[in-house]
Amino acid sequence: MDEVKEMKSKKLTDFKCKRAESSGFSDEIIAELNLEFPKSYENAEIMAKISKSIKKESESQICILPFCHTVEAEAFGAFINLSEGKFGPRAASYAYQSVEELLDLQDVDFNQGRISEVLKACQILYAQGEKVALEISGFLTILNSLIDVSKIFKAWRKEPEKIEKVFEILSDNLYRVFEEAKKVGVSIASYADPASSVNIVGPKFTEKMATKFTYPLLKRVADLSDDNFIIHLCPKTSLIFFDLGLAERKTLLFNERLSYNEACLKVIGKEKVIGQACIKDTKSILCHGKIIALNFI
Template identity: 45%
Template sequence: MSKIIDFNCTYDNSVGINEEVTEKTGLHFPEAYKHWDSMAMLAEELKKYDNANFCGLPFCHTVEGEAMGGIINLGNEKTGPRAKDYICTKAEEILNLPEIDYSKGRISEVLKACKYLRDKGENVLLYISGPFTIMNVLIDPRHVFKLFRKEPDTMKAIFDKFQKETLRFVEEAKKAGVNMISYADSSGGLNILGPKYAEQTVEMFTYPLLKNIEKMIDDEMIVLLCPKTTFALLGTDKAVWKDINLGGSIKYSEACEKVMGQAKFVGQMCIKNKDFELKDGIIKTIALL
């Protein structure tokens, strides 16, 4: 087996909010984070400000955790929503949390905003979080790592619960017309989990999840992996690079759009690195084994 290497990302906690943009919109915060129309307006303004080729939603990593009962601080015009208080005191309690209802709450508003923007002809990038990032909303991480170490079977059951919810989220995104999905789990990177548990996470969660997503999505959708996830897959021999030559210098985000239909996964750079350029025109896509 190869060795997992880490990716030094400076965007781990970026939520895509810019005070200059929020002031320009005239929206009231945190109310603007609750409703699809204000979310859509904010996404469009951020796209213009960043000179991006997509509208990104949501503006945080908390929607899934909140939809499972998590308590959120909705933030303001300077910072997006973030976790407030933990609702679980034992990791096993996560198994008793309700399934996500995609027809109500902020997660429903996110999907409505996605559909509205797609209907307008925008590329829509939906940010989906991995299990450790979601659990950060629900429980003190120390309890999770203790369970991982002492009760791997229970940890597997928790992973299975999150995989089911993530696949349901992807299905709802498809219904909304989303054509780009970003998957990241910055709270579950090699630098936090260590080699042993990073490898087990790939085996127990990440690889099975992505294989299922691969079956679900069509040629009009692509998944942009966080490079931390990419290197975890490569380091456990679950994936290989596959180069596609686009013929000349191109921004990474634009290259991701262009290879839609030719690849299901990309992930050599963080999509939040808006100015990253592929000077040789070659994008490294990811083929799962």
């Protein structure tokens, strides 16, 4: 894999992402579609049009949704500032003040709110013959919009059973997000948890997160893969799994020049889980014509 930075304290590696975290739209797309905000983040038909325009602008082979990492958190009650198109949605303030409050999180209702509109947008694009990738946010990225995550780490040390319960609630609902994605015609469900990067939370919590929560969830999710649906991992997650011995690398070789997105589409039905580069890295050409798949241990 490219651009890997070795963590000195433990044998864990972190993928240095080249992409900025901005989730905004270009001036050209805003003008072309005459976008209005926050309406453009809340309407399925508009979101589908935006995704197609981004696909064209980035010379991609797939339409990617949503346009931020706050949709799942909002479905759990987070207060989100939808902002304007140049900046993208952000957490406005914390909806929860204690870990105890998180124990009462309600299951996601997929029939209301932005998460419902995002799934409808995926379905619209699928009906139009597009290949769709849905980005799904992980545990800490969701919690980061719900609560001051320092409270999560503090409770993890003193009352781990409470944190485990919170993560069980999140895990069950994240699995349902993958299921819903498959139902609406998504081809690639791409999991990323940028808030849990090694260089942010440190090797100790990274290992705990991966072994106790992320790995069990994604191993379960992998069984959803079939001839029309595949799981994609942010390379930050892939590298952690490799380093902790939770997954083995499988190198797939191609005899043609392909972009990363093209290769991802070609291995649907052949592999369950892939994760070599960012799903948004649309213009990268495969190094030596190979892509990395993961076989969970």
